[in-house]
Amino acid sequence: MNVNGSARQRALTVSLLQRADLWRQAERRARRLARGRGDDAADATRLADDYRLLAHDLARVRMLMPDSRTREYLEAAYARAHATLHHGAWRIGSALLRLLREELPAAVRWLSPYILWSTAIFALAVIGGYALVWRYPELIALFASPDLIASVERGQLWTEGLLNIVPSSVLSVQILANNIVVSLFAYCAGFLFGLGTVYILGLNGLMLGAVFAFVSLHGLRAQLLAFIVAHGCVELSVMCLSGAAGAAVGEALIRPAQAGRIESFGVAALRSGKLLFACALLLVGSGMLEGYVSPNPRFALWARVAIGVSYWLLMVALLSGWPFGRRARRPLP
Amino acid sequence: MSEAAPGLTVDSVTGIDVSLPLAGPGARAYAFLVDWHIRAILALGWFVLGALLYNGHLSLAPPLSSDARWFGAVVAPALAIYFLYHHAVELAMRGSTPGKRMAGVRIVARDGGAPSAGALLTRNVFRLVDSLPLFYGVGLLTVVLTRDNLRIGDMAAGTLLVFEQAEARLPTPAGDAHRAGRLDAAGAEIVAELLERWPALQPEARVRLARQVLTRYGSESGESGDDDAAWRTRLERLAHPQQG
Numbered sequence: 001m002n003v004n005g006s007a008r009q010r011a012l013t014v015s016l017l018q019r020a021d022l023w024r025q026a027e028r029r030a031r032r033l034a035r036g037r038g039d040d041a042a043d044a045t046r047l048a049d050d051y052r053l054l055a056h057d058l059a060r061v062r063m064l065m066p067d068s069r070t071r072e073y074l075e076a077a078y079a080r081a082h083a084t085l086h087h088g089a090w091r092i093g094s095a096l097l098r099l100l101r102e103e104l105p106a107a108v109r110w111l112s113p114y115i116l117w118s119t120a121i122f123a124l125a126v127i128g129g130y131a132l133v134w135r136y137p138e139l140i141a142l143f144a145s146p147d148l149i150a151s152v153e154r155g156q157l158w159t160e161g162l163l164n165i166v167p168s169s170v171l172s173v174q175i176l177a178n179n180i181v182v183s184l185f186a187y188c189a190g191f192l193f194g195l196g197t198v199y200i201l202g203l204n205g206l207m208l209g210a211v212f213a214f215v216s217l218h219g220l221r222a223q224l225l226a227f228i229v230a231h232g233c234v235e236l237s238v239m240c241l242s243g244a245a246g247a248a249v250g251e252a253l254i255r256p257a258q259a260g261r262i263e264s265f266g267v268a269a270l271r272s273g274k275l276l277f278a279c280a281l282l283l284v285g286s287g288m289l290e291g292y293v294s295p296n297p298r299f300a301l302w303a304r305v306a307i308g309v310s311y312w313l314l315m316v317a318l319l320s321g322w323p324f325g326r327r328a329r330r331p332l333p
Numbered sequence: 334m335s336e337a338a339p340g341l342t343v344d345s346v347t348g349i350d351v352s353l354p355l356a357g358p359g360a361r362a363y364a365f366l367v368d369w370h371i372r373a374i375l376a377l378g379w380f381v382l383g384a385l386l387y388n389g390h391l392s393l394a395p396p397l398s399s400d401a402r403w404f405g406a407v408v409a410p411a412l413a414i415y416f417l418y419h420h421a422v423e424l425a426m427r428g429s430t431p432g433k434r435m436a437g438v439r440i441v442a443r444d445g446g447a448p449s450a451g452a453l454l455t456r457n458v459f460r461l462v463d464s465l466p467l468f469y470g471v472g473l474l475t476v477v478l479t480r481d482n483l484r485i486g487d488m489a490a491g492t493l494l495v496f497e498q499a500e501a502r503l504p505t506p507a508g509d510a511h512r513a514g515r516l517d518a519a520g521a522e523i524v525a526e527l528l529e530r531w532p533a534l535q536p537e538a539r540v541r542l543a544r545q546v547l548t549r550y551g552s553e554s555g556e557s558g559d560d561d562a563a564w565r566t567r568l569e570r571l572a573h574p575q576q577g
Contacts, residue, residue: 017521051347052347055345055347055348055349056347056349058349059349065519067519068519068522069522069526070522075352078349078351079351079352079353079445082343082345082351082445083441083445083446083447086444086445086446087444087446087447090427090447092424092425092450095424095449095450096424096450098449098450099449099450099451099454103449103450103451104451167395167396167397167400167403168400168401168404169395169400169401169403169404169408170395172404173404173408173412181461184458184461184462188461188462262488265488265489266488266489266490266491267491269455269459269488269489269490270451270452270455270489270490270491273451273454273455273456273458273459273489273490274451274454274455276455276458277420277454277455277457277458280458288404291404292401
């Protein structure tokens with residue numbers, strides 16, 4: 001570079017560095033507004049000017065002082081101003097409310113065809129398992145453990161006296177942990193192009209149907225229904241929801257709607273992942289019911305039905321966004 | 334300067350891209366380990382304290398009979414702390430955690446903004462997949478193999494981990510010398526930073542660094558027997574020649 005060029009560059013650098021105080025002010029303003037502290041309209045308007053100032057100076061600093069701390073500082077300040085200007089302040093309350101009122105119901109609506117299909121597959125598998133063992137009782141050995149079979153053949157449900165062996169607290173934790181893992185597994189199995197979901201739902205449906213047929217053959221159907229009804233309404237629904245979410249991701253991999261499979265996977269997983277978190281929380285409630293209510297003989301059948309149906313209605317209400325003030329249907333953003 | 338870390342580049346209406354350096358496996362692992370210790374200590378602390386209060390004597394044993402109070406007051410909160418730590422803290426801290434703060438990283442959406450609550454929850458739901466088969470094996474593998482250092486949870490949630498740059502400070506201007514033409518911009522930064530850090534440095538390090546800087550930029554040299562106050566004065570004269 002010739003002498004004139006070097007002198008010009010030096011002069012530009014000097015004039016840039018004299019604006020350091022403006023950069024500091026801009027950085028502080030962006031930080032303050034990002035935290036939601038301050039709702040002064042003039043302050044917010046000044047952020048737009050700050051943004052242009054930082055962009056202009058950053059462009060020069062990238063050229064004149066590429067390896068300097070000044071550049072590092074300006075990069076950070078510019079990124080902060082950009083995020084604040086384009087995304088506004090973060091408030092946890094409104095973020096959660098948006099999730100529960102808008103995003104979760106939208107995800108459920110988007111998944112509704114998959115939920116119908118998953119439920120149909122599960123129901124068909126239950127019917128199939130029931131019919132199979134009803135006609136050929138010896139096939140129960142394919143679906144149930146020898147202890148369970150022996151217990152039923154003695155005319156006793158394997159759940160009787162469960163609380164004498166394991167305290168409710170331990171039982172609840174074991175059950176909810178197991179259910180959450182199964183639910184996540186049903187979801188992740190859907191990544192195998194949806195085939196895993198069909199397998200998990202089908203297998204669990206067959207097992208449920210087969211066990212019901214087997215206990216019916218031994219006159220224990222009413223007892224098993226009484227055991228299941230409190231926790232099962234939500235637990236089985238959540239299994240279908242998880243399977244549906246997994247199937248949606250699987251379809252996104254088979255028929256990518258976005259530019260590529262990875263992008264398509266990301267969009268489908270982001271939509272369905274929210275539902276899965278809600279499912280995990282619902283399973284915590286189911287686990288507690290299964291530990292405290294279902295094996296406890298002091299709860300009458302009507303109370304169990306009331307608890308099961310109420311919890312299921314609560315689940316439907318939560319997933320519809322109704323308790324959070326959701327009114328009209330809106331399309332996904 | 335070392336080779337620049339790979340970064341997220343976001344288009345801007347000004348035409349000047351926003352550039353955010355991406356965090357790699359090292360920063361991620363550091364943040365995770367710090368957070369893991371925090372949540373483990375908190376959960377264990379709650380359990381131990383709750384059990385001692387519940388039992389009324391030095392025993393952590395659960396009650397033999399079914400008791401909802403034990404579950405509700407001792408077991409469930411401890412489990413919630415351990416398993417919901419990332420969900421709750423990332424939501425409360427806008428995509429950060431104490432561990433991520435210490436590692437100087439934070440979570441951002443692909444457009445550089447703060448991720449939505451749904452994205453943060455989705456990212457954490459996928460921890461189960463990332464943690465397979467042991468010690469976050471799948472997560473570490475995908476972080477190493479993907480261009481943007483993403484684990485499966487990040488791919489699903491559309492998030493990235495970037496260096497925070499919150500600590501990037503603007504050096505105190507060593508403007509006089511710079512304006513006078515004795516220092517270039519990098520030199521002015523070096524002198525200013527050395528003066529800022531002066532009280533924190535060992536006396537030998539102060540003298541050694543001051544001598545190197547003065548040799549490179551200064552017109553005066555010092556004697557090896559001079560005390561560090563004399564070296565500091567020389568540096569200040571270099572930074573602000575008009576005051577000297």
